[in-house]
Amino acid sequence: MDTKFSDYFSVKLMWSRIPYLVKKIPITLELAGLAFLVSIVIGLLIAVIRYKKVKILSPIATAFLSLMRGTPMLIQLYVAYYGIPAILRIFNSWGANIDVNVIPKMVYAFFALGLYQAAFTSETFRAALESVDKGEIEAATAMGMTYGQVLRRIIVPEALENALPGICNSVIGLVKGTSLASTCGIIEITYQNQILAGRDYRYLEGYVALAIIYWIITIILEKIFKLVEKKFRIPEQPKTVEEV
């Protein structure tokens, strides 16, 4: 019996798979978006702590960073998935009354993804903070600004421009990272594909369709960040001098 290429890979089937997957894109984006917020807030916090070398907190932040960077995201997801209920059960044995099954699955993914990315984002932020000219900070201080004002008005706006390419990377990393959240039982696009392929065993078509979807999302994000970066950058050419 002859086997045709379409027996292994049917382009038609792949296209027909895409609309079913697209339906779950909001879940993917929601996961990535929430994790992004967590990573930005915690990342900035860690970065400022390490930048200012805050006592006690700085070594804790460094240890956290080392742990998060030193272990795979998949393992962290599993640890969160099995670990959080385990901890809650201990609390319950002490008399607390928390229903472990009620915790939304999103929470695990949200924590694991967010904290994992926070570790990387914090380094982006720290490098950006350190790139701000010390002289400008001094000039602002000499004007009579408090450190909080210097941070808000001078350091953060300048650091942000330098951090943008890194933040873009981190968003893209998060979007792709959400595919691992399927292991926590969240039905986002990757898990959706597992379900659909489970019916007709057309895994390859599904994975290729997924690849296309992730790729397109990434391209759109890159374009958005390009625009944002352009908005932040000082133009190469000066404006024309106004006649007085």
Next chain:
Amino acid sequence: MAILELKDIHKSFQDNVVLDGINLSVNKGDIVGIVGPSGTGKSTLLRSINLLERPEQGEIRFEDITLNLPLKGKERKSVTALRKRIGMVFQKFYLFEHKTALQNVMEGLITVQKKPKKETEQIALDALEKVGLKAWKNHYPKHMSGGQQPRVAIARTLAMKPDIILLDEPTSALDPELVTEVLTTIKAIAEQGYTMLLVSHEMDFVSKISNRVLFLDGGKIIEDGTPEEVFRHPKSDRAKEFFDKMNKLKEPEFFI
């Protein structure tokens, strides 16, 4: 009347004593030129006045603000209050790279002095006009020449209407042509009655605009008087030697 008084200021970096008991009293309207060899604490002295450097010992009194060093918790607020009234122009200008010339000048007025935006813009434009850069208000620092940048820095300081202006070698990073450009601007300000402390290696300029000159060496003020007294008739050997060396450069290389 003394507007600023320094008493017995000591500052070291590790084992290196930079300021070794400085006593100084500056009157309102004084234009004080500070000269001397490199590394003798001229910049550190200026930077100690607005506490960018923290001297280990001494007392700084500026009008109603008195700071006893080293600072204690409560006095930190007075430092900010002091800085609000003392302006500084840095050797490398340190303009805010991400703000236009106008925004640079407006920054302190908005953030520190909390003036309404409309008023701020007018003050800033006036300040830029004084240094002849009103037309460049929308330029970013990187688009401005080496002579324009210090003038924006001067406008930024002037706009805050400080009681004292500290100028830390504002021309030492410039080529000779630009030096003239900046010195003309400084001279114009000096004539408006500001109290100024100017660290500079431009001896001719210092002697022209200041009414008092300090010669620093080894962290001490070793000459203090009018430009005439310090430059023409220095009392100490160290100052004599320093000015002799400077004058040698001006002599012709050959005599015929």
